[in-house]
Amino acid sequence: MHFTRTMSLAAFGVLVLAGNAIAEDVVTLGSAISLTGNYSTNGEHTQRGYDLAVEKINEAGGVKIGDKTYRLEVKYYDDESTPARGAELAERLVKQDGIKLILGPYGSGLTKAVAPITEELQVPMVEANGASRSLFTNGWKYIFATLSTSEQYLSSAIDLAAQNAEALGKEPGDIKVAVVVENDPFSADVRAGVIEDMKKYGMKLVIDDQFPREINDMSATLTKVKALKPDVLIVSGHSKGATTAIRQLSEQKVSVPVVAMTHCDSADIIGNFGAASEYTLCATQWAPTLAYKDDLFGSAGDYAKTFEEKYGYEPPYQAAESSAAVQVFADALERAGSTDPQAVRDALAETDIETFYGKIKFDETGKNIAKPMALYQVLDGQYKIVAPADVAETKAVIPRPAMN
Structure with a gap:
């Protein structure tokens, strides 16, 4: 060969x-x-x-x-x-x-x-x-x-939050999570993986919102975020979802200690939003x-x-x-x-x-069983791998600094 x-x-x-x-x-x-x-x-x-x-x-x-x-x-x-x-x-x-x-x-x-x-x-x-x-x-x-596969995309963000529970001033079981996903098969699986991981730690699901495809307004959810003050915000909505989340979190000055989402790179959140994208955790298949x-x-x-x-x-x-x-x-x-x-x-x-x-x-179903997901964080305008630990470039910044 x-x-x-x-x-x-x-x-x-x-x-x-x-x-x-x-x-x-x-x-x-x-x-x-x-x-x-x-x-x-x-x-x-x-x-x-x-x-x-x-x-x-x-x-x-x-x-x-x-x-x-x-x-x-x-x-x-x-x-x-x-x-x-x-x-x-x-x-x-x-x-x-x-x-x-x-x-x-x-x-x-x-x-x-x-x-x-x-x-x-x-x-x-x-x-x-x-x-x-x-x-x-x-x-x-x-x-x-x-x-x-998609259920693995952001489950590592839940693990990372649990590992940093002390920095959040809580026990893992007291961590509150908000989940916002697009109504499509991929995002439904992301949600399922996150919720499955939350159960391991006894975390509380305080917001569980689903949007039509092509998320372009998260205002209603962000109003709830301000009221309920979750420790973790999970967003999965392809490029448009990532764009909408970063833009409206910044515009509405919503502070959440841990923000994790899919499709950061394809949405070019660093190029499009600069400082507003800082400290965002992003699922990635590869870097x-x-x-x-x-x-x-x-x-x-x-x-x-x-x-x-x-x-x-x-x-x-x-x-x-x-x-x-x-x-x-x-x-x-x-x-x-x-x-x-x-x-x-x-x-x-x-x-x-x-x-x-x-x-x-491949296993017998056709899934790739040999490559793990990774999680990076936007730090000083660059993507840095922060999980899993054996491939991390640096330690994650948790909690993220509050927006002014």
Whole structure:
């Protein structure tokens, strides 16, 4: 196996391989991705992650399948951030375009719409941005995910609050928590993981609010926060939720000792809000400072540098996990020695590789069981890993200073 080449190919959203669909030593990738609509920001991060990996793999010589070497190309469709459209396009990719290996769309809801199609048609899907645990409870055999599942995203924030209970002037069981989530499968799982972790410590849930998709006003919740004074505020609402939370916490001068949320980087809370983002705890699948590396991209930091040189900004984890998804496909293709979807699926099930994104190994449900979530905090205008302890760059600042 040419593992370095495998790593270079690793970044396009969907691999397409179908007997006669391969022409002149090219493997075409097909991907239905959110290029417009509510999830277009993260859809673009996903696409760029795919594109960068494909470019690097091709530069490294392509993927060796049997006794031939193939370069990768990608065919994209815009799912318009709509699950029904995503399912329709996934079927088109397979039935009309002859694409037999698929990389997933952006987001749990869209992945949940596509997965029954790939399962029914028996084409493997490696997905990088559908974290909902419900994707892995259906007995599906053709879905594989590079990322950690959603119930893990912010549970570490609860652990961190418990570890710092004394600094908060309380026992762990006296800590009050407010939870605000978007009404979607991903955020529902984030909430479930947080509440499960709270139960370990006997913490009190004082606010439990759910908003329609695309959170754009948290005023009602923040009024309750001022009255009930929770010690921890948990927010999960994709990029728009993170943007709304940081903006309105600052505008309304709401002080909470611990604020933790998802999608900080894709919302660019540091660039957009500066000092208002300070001390926010952020869930992350990956960070450039983590000690992961591979032969294709080098270290996590090397990947970040390569991405930033090409696109002009530091890669959010959505891009990194997307690049890793193609690496997984390329590795499986080389080990399978074939483009046959069943052979590739069986090779995927045996994946056990180290990448710049972290270790990737799947359990029987298709979840990556080898890479933990991390938690960083905005400190002096930079993201610093503060949990888990064995990969932390620095100690978390808890409680966060009160707003003036």
